[in-house]
Amino acid sequence: MSGNRKNHRANQSRTIKVDYLARVEGEGALYVRVRNGQLQDVKLKIFEPPRFFEALLRGRRFTEAPDITARICGICPIAYLNCSIHAMEDACGVKINGPIRELRRLIYCGEWIESHVLHVAMLHAPDFLGYDDAIRMAKDHTEIVQAALRLKKVGNEIVRVVGGREIHPVNMRVGGFYRAPRKFELTALAEDLKWARDTAIELIRWTAGLSFPDLERDYEFVTLRHAEEYPLNEGRLVSNKGLDIPVSDFYSTFVEEQVQHSHALHSTVRNRGTYLVGPLARYSLNFDHLTPLAQETALSVGLDKVCRNPFQSIIVRSVETLYACEEALRIIEAYEEPDRPYVEIAPQAGRGYGCTEAPRGTLFHTYRIDEQGIILDARIVPPTAQNQKTIEADLREFVPKHLDLSTDELTWKCEQAVRNYDPCISCATHFLKLELDRE
Numbered sequence: 001m002s003g004n005r006k007n008h009r010a011n012q013s014r015t016i017k018v019d020y021l022a023r024v025e026g027e028g029a030l031y032v033r034v035r036n037g038q039l040q041d042v043k044l045k046i047f048e049p050p051r052f053f054e055a056l057l058r059g060r061r062f063t064e065a066p067d068i069t070a071r072i073c074g075i076c077p078i079a080y081l082n083c084s085i086h087a088m089e090d091a092c093g094v095k096i097n098g099p100i101r102e103l104r105r106l107i108y109c110g111e112w113i114e115s116h117v118l119h120v121a122m123l124h125a126p127d128f129l130g131y132d133d134a135i136r137m138a139k140d141h142t143e144i145v146q147a148a149l150r151l152k153k154v155g156n157e158i159v160r161v162v163g164g165r166e167i168h169p170v171n172m173r174v175g176g177f178y179r180a181p182r183k184f185e186l187t188a189l190a191e192d193l194k195w196a197r198d199t200a201i202e203l204i205r206w207t208a209g210l211s212f213p214d215l216e217r218d219y220e221f222v223t224l225r226h227a228e229e230y231p232l233n234e235g236r237l238v239s240n241k242g243l244d245i246p247v248s249d250f251y252s253t254f255v256e257e258q259v260q261h262s263h264a265l266h267s268t269v270r271n272r273g274t275y276l277v278g279p280l281a282r283y284s285l286n287f288d289h290l291t292p293l294a295q296e297t298a299l300s301v302g303l304d305k306v307c308r309n310p311f312q313s314i315i316v317r318s319v320e321t322l323y324a325c326e327e328a329l330r331i332i333e334a335y336e337e338p339d340r341p342y343v344e345i346a347p348q349a350g351r352g353y354g355c356t357e358a359p360r361g362t363l364f365h366t367y368r369i370d371e372q373g374i375i376l377d378a379r380i381v382p383p384t385a386q387n388q389k390t391i392e393a394d395l396r397e398f399v400p401k402h403l404d405l406s407t408d409e410l411t412w413k414c415e416q417a418v419r420n421y422d423p424c425i426s427c428a429t430h431f432l433k434l435e436l437d438r439e
Contacts, residue, residue: 030414032399039403042395044388044418057378062088062347062369063174069365069380070168075118078111078159079358080365081172082233087365088174091352092345099338100176101233103162106186106331107169108232108356109324110158113196115359116279116317116324117155119422120207121148124314127416128210144206147199151321154189154196158328161185176342186332193329200322201297207318208301212311213413215398219308219390220269221281224357230289230323231282233356238285239275240306247355250364256381267386274390277361277383278421279316280307294323310394310420317359317422347373358383360422384423391421 029045053072057065066084070077082104089096096104121144122134131137138145156166161181163169171177224231225238237253238244245253254275256265269275284306287295298319299305307316347369354365361383368377398417402410 030395030418032395032414034399034403037403039396039400042392042399044392044395054378054380057367057375060375062091062367062373062375065367065375065378066172066174067168067170072380072382074167076111076115076358076360077168078108078163078172079356079363081169082108083354083356083358083363083365084367085172085174085354086233086356087352087354087367088369089345089352090354091350091367091369092174092348093350094175094343094345096176096343099180099336100342102331102335103177103180104172105232106328107159107162107172109328109331110155110162112232112324112359113155113321113328114152114159115155115422116321117148117152117203119359120203120314120317120321121145123422124416124419125207125210127412127419128212128314144203148203151196151199151203154192155324157192158189161189173342175345176338176340178341180338180341183335183337186335190329190332193325193332197293197322197325197329200318200325201293204297204315204318204322205301207315208303210314212309213398214309215311215394215401216308217276217310217394217397219276219280220272220274221284222269222275222277222386223281223285223362224355225285226289228289230286230327231357235355237355237362239269240285241272243269247364248353250353250355250366250381251379254381254386256385264385264388266389267381268389274393275386276390277386279313279320279359279361280310281361282357283307283316283319290319290323291326293326294319297322310417313420313422347371351377360384361387384421387421387423391418391423394420 031041031043031045032039033041053069057068060068065088066081069080069084072080126133126137129137129141134145159169160166162171162177164171171179220239220241222237222239222243224235226235236244236246237250243253253270255268255270257268259266267275287305290298301315303312303315303319307313349369349371351366351368356363363383364381366379367375369375394417395414399410399414402413405413
């Protein structure tokens with residue numbers, strides 16, 4: 001971090017401007033106002049113009065939605081593909097099981113591995129170690145960066161083999177896949193995945209050794225919960241404060257509101273307030289569905305079964321990386337090639353709902369189609385939009401504890417707090433510019 005760090009009185013007038021917050025996906029701004037040593041206001045501004053994907057979908061065939069929505073995010077296209085596919089199948093009254101369902105979990109594991117490792121080692125770890133970026137960090141931590149790059153490549157390779165290519169895969173469709181991978185193609189991934197499993201354990205131990213600010217928040221965790229497995233593609237929406245609903249009740253339970261300072265909508269639980277989606281929520285409400293090895297490793301490094309410190313999300317992402325490696329190995333070992341790679345689906349008039357767990361949190365899609373399969377209405381709620389109000393709440397609690405820091409240090413801490421969420425700001429509607437107004 002550039003600039004001299006000096007102590008400043010909490011009530012000193014100063015303004016912090018960060019034109020571009022590095023190491024997040026997208027563009028936005030953060031405004032913090034302090035008066036006489038008291039925090040007055042925090043606003044996370046997402047100012048990128050909306051990209052109107054929902055409008056672009058209207059009038060399209062229901063089979064086109066997955067490939068269109070995947071372009072919302074180049075980091076986690078699998079989340080959008082799977083969510084859109086599930087929603088369309090729901091609208092047509094079709095439920096997919098067997099090898100096709102398992103392949104969907106497998107390709108999602110690939111995305112979790114590559115996305116989590118990218119964030120943990122390249123985007124977030126520099127904050128804890130005092131580096132501006134992973135390039136500078138790599139000079140002093142060469143082994144961890146090299147291991148992370150190889151680990152990320154293992155995730156990318158899963159996506160390529162199952163999806164046809166690493167970025168914006170072309171092999172997924174409503175009803176299944178255009179082509180099912182052969183058994184030997186998946187088996188060829190096993191040795192690298194075993195290495196990745198062992199490396200993920202080391203990544204957990206390494207991240208647990210970082211120093212974390214003292215911040216415990218009483219979140220309402222919201223996540224998918226499945227009766228038998230750690231959630232990826234299916235389940236009910238649950239929370240630690242009594243929520244337990246089918247995915248179809250999303251809009252009767254959650255409220256999206258436009259706020260003046262952001263082009264992204266703010267989400268709340270109806271009549272209740274902010275909530276948190278993402279790794280902390282998944283981990284805390286689904287710990288019992290992690291593999292025994294993932295559970296044991298998490299507890300061995302000092303994580304509780306419930307984690308409420310947003311800065312420790314870097315450890316939780318590493319735990320989920322280990323889980324994804326183990327789940328991928330399980331699927332590959334049990335895989336039997338399907339007779340057909342997809343199920344033929346005839347459109348019917350109706351509304352369908354899809355909800356999956358993107359690396360950053362719960363993603364929701366709903367579509368209404370007519371009897372010819374033409375999309376009449378589309379609504380998409382990404383994780384970052386749901387978390388935006390909670391990010392502001394974190395900062396409101398975090399900033400007052402650190403007003404005695406220098407301008408450089410406080411800027412750094414605020415950026416780090418936002419990067420706890422690994423935000424896909426462009427998905428929410430893009431980048432953080434911090435302006436701290438002190439008087």
